[in-house]
Amino acid sequence: MAVHAHPDDESSKGAATTARYAAEGVEVLVVTCTGGERGDVLNPSFQVPEGHEFDTIEGRLAVRRLEMAAAAEALGVRQTWLGFVDSGLPEGDPLPPLPEGSFGLVPLEEAAAPLVELVREFRPHVMTTYDPSGGYPHPDHVKCHEVSFEAYHAAGDASRYVVEGGAEPWEPLKLYYNHGFSMARMRAVHEAMQGAGLESPFGDWIESRAAREIPEREATTRVAVADYFAQRDAALVAHASQIDPAGFFFAVPRDLEADVWPTEEYELADARVPTTLPEDDLFAGLREGDR
Numbered sequence: 001m002a003v004h005a006h007p008d009d010e011s012s013k014g015a016a017t018t019a020r021y022a023a024e025g026v027e028v029l030v031v032t033c034t035g036g037e038r039g040d041v042l043n044p045s046f047q048v049p050e051g052h053e054f055d056t057i058e059g060r061l062a063v064r065r066l067e068m069a070a071a072a073e074a075l076g077v078r079q080t081w082l083g084f085v086d087s088g089l090p091e092g093d094p095l096p097p098l099p100e101g102s103f104g105l106v107p108l109e110e111a112a113a114p115l116v117e118l119v120r121e122f123r124p125h126v127m128t129t130y131d132p133s134g135g136y137p138h139p140d141h142v143k144c145h146e147v148s149f150e151a152y153h154a155a156g157d158a159s160r161y162v163v164e165g166g167a168e169p170w171e172p173l174k175l176y177y178n179h180g181f182s183m184a185r186m187r188a189v190h191e192a193m194q195g196a197g198l199e200s201p202f203g204d205w206i207e208s209r210a211a212r213e214i215p216e217r218e219a220t221t222r223v224a225v226a227d228y229f230a231q232r233d234a235a236l237v238a239h240a241s242q243i244d245p246a247g248f249f250f251a252v253p254r255d256l257e258a259d260v261w262p263t264e265e266y267e268l269a270d271a272r273v274p275t276t277l278p279e280d281d282l283f284a285g286l287r288e289g290d291r
């Protein structure tokens with residue numbers, strides 16, 4: 001179960017991993033906390049699909065549902081919505097308050113309840129989410145961490161989140177944080193691009209991130225996914241309102257990427273089974289023969 005804040009996050013964080021496990025026969029469910037209805041158009045070549053509009057919250061919600069369905073198909077995964085409303089990325093100094101009713105403002109118990117129920121129904125062995133900082137300073141990403149952490153710890157406890165007629169308690173066995181955008185990866189790809197005489201898209205990114213002194217978290221688990229980059233790319237392109245096919249995500253030649261950085265990284269945040277770090281498999285310790 002891969003929990004994400006907005007439609008498109010599943011395609012930019014750990015996408016090739018989900019495609020790989022789905023291809024290997026794992027049941028993969030992407031859970032999207034919000035409808036992404038406050039995302040602006042980030043792709044200059046975006047054309048609003050026929051019969052749709054993008055000027056209203058409802059219109060955007062419908063477009064982003066279409067995009068999400070296409071992305072899930074590209075990855076070969078199932079996907080479902082928690083049904084919360086996108087908080088938008090607050091900008092300005094001081095930051096404006098979050099819009100009323102948005103995901104970032106929903107109290108934890110209320111925000112985690114539908115995910116707890118979903119964990120009890122889907123019964124995942126492994127959950128992925130973001131680290132406590134959100135991995136990116138968006139209130140919905142921080143909230144996504146909070147509800148995932150809460151659901152991972154509470155879903156197995158019959159005395160918590162009691163729902164009449166609800167599913168039986170279920171305890172997932174491993175919890176991971178996505179770390180695909182590590183400085184180590186950005187630097188390695190940046191240097192390889194420069195070494196090949198290509199213009200790297202990551203120079204500014206590395207500088208601004210270094211200037212903010214964001215502490216790097218530890219990657220414990222590297223999953224080999226280069227064979228699934230094409231599916232990841234197709235999923236990214238499916239989010240046509242958000243992802244510019246001529247932009248940042250596509251600036252690195254794929255053979256160079258496969259050569260320099262063929263993995264996606266994770267931090268093991270909790271395990272209820274014995275495992276040895278570093279790992280190369282999110283299911284290490286869970287496979288037949290491991291126990």
Ligand SMILES: [Zn+2]
Nearest residue numbers: 005006009138
């Ligand atoms: Zn997001």
